[in-house]
Ligand SMILES: Nc1ncnc2c1ncn2[C@@H]1O[C@H](COP(=O)(O)OP(=O)(O)O)[C@@H](O)[C@H]1O
């Protein structure tokens with residue numbers, strides 16, 4: 001009945017994948033692992049000793065009320081922000097030990113990001129927005145555009161290929177943004193409230209498209225959301241409160 | 253939920269026998285508890301007794317003998333009366349989760365731990381329902397039924413979050429009472 005690739009949550013343990021539960025040990029090496037993250041913005045503590053793991057191909061929802069540190073955690077995990085203390089390991093490499101140049105190269109090749117809104121270049125068409133990351137990585141213009149068209153198709157917005165972001169609905173723009181985040185074949189997509197600016201139906205459709213496509217491509221997703229209905233598309237939930245992860249009891 | 257009206261509604265589109273009604277019910281209301289055949293049978297008997305349905309005929313179609321039923325005129329009138337009648341918006345709130353929180357406070361338990369475990373169970377069910385409605389080929393009836401359940405679970409979750417935030421105050425109030 002489920003098309004998810006990993007067993008998850010109560011009543012779903014199957015396929016021999018490790019029993020989950022936030023912070024419990026698993027046998028598979030995580031793709032991304034944070035240990036003891038601490039981060040303050042000026043004098044405001046945002047993360048106090050947070051440890052969390054993302055496994056290859058899984059969708060992990062990071063939930064919690066506004067101000068609980070979700071975005072800060074995402075930024076640390078994506079190597080956008082350096083934590084004050086603690087470490088982030090991606091595929092065995094410690095991000096804090098990488099020089100800035102290597103880190104930005106890694107972000108370009110292995111990571112994709114989607115925010116609430118505003119990440120598309122307003123002057124470019126949807127097609128060129130999606131082709132851009134490929135061209136920055138050295139793909140020729142016509143091949144990049146061809147691939148971009150395929151990704152717009154997968155997100156159901158090929159018809160908007162020639163539209164600029166301002167000419168698309170919020171939901172269409174988010175689909176184009178997802179296509180742009182996934183077009184380079186990243187192993188991890190970081191999505192910060194990707195449905196936050198949409199009404200509930202459009203938000204749900206965007207989330208369904210993200211979950212479906214990520215599972216098909218085997219891409220892991222770190223999904224930040226305050227909405228339980230969006231979090232229900234994930235395999236697991238990590239819940240933040242006041243910069244601390246709340247342990248979630250795993251019910252049998 | 254009035255099983256008799258739902259069955260009567262299924263009969264409104266033409267005569268049907270018991271097994272067929274059960275199958276159509278379970279198809280039409282995918283996330284509802286499936287009807288037991290015995291329940292279909294006794295409900296049909298009562299509909300006949302009350303003059304709302306009647307026997308249309310029996311046939312076997314090569315298989316076991318089956319009785320088909322159809323709605324009477326009175327049954328059709330009763331059906332439209334029921335379908336247009338307002339369902340009272342939850343006159344009494346049965347909130348087992350709240351009862352457990354209060355009992356837990358009264359008995360010196362750990363209501364916060366209970367709420368976290370309950371939350372995990374709710375999220376687990378929401379994931380299952382989301383998978384059901386996202387599966388390839390899920391019909392609109394499935395999507396709408398799952399959405400109904402998802403919205404209710406989501407409402408519970410919001411309520412649990414607020415309650416968790418206010419447990420200290422609630423504990424003081426319950427202990428003082
Ligand atoms: N750039 C910033 N400057 C100062 N404080 C910040 C900044 N970004 C976040 N914060 C504070 O850090 C805490 C966590 O914020 P954030 O990670 O954005 O939470 P969330 O995404 O869950 O809403 C909040 O108290 C917030 O006000």
Ligand SMILES: [Mg+2]
Pocket residue numbers: 070071072
């Ligand atoms: Mg945020």
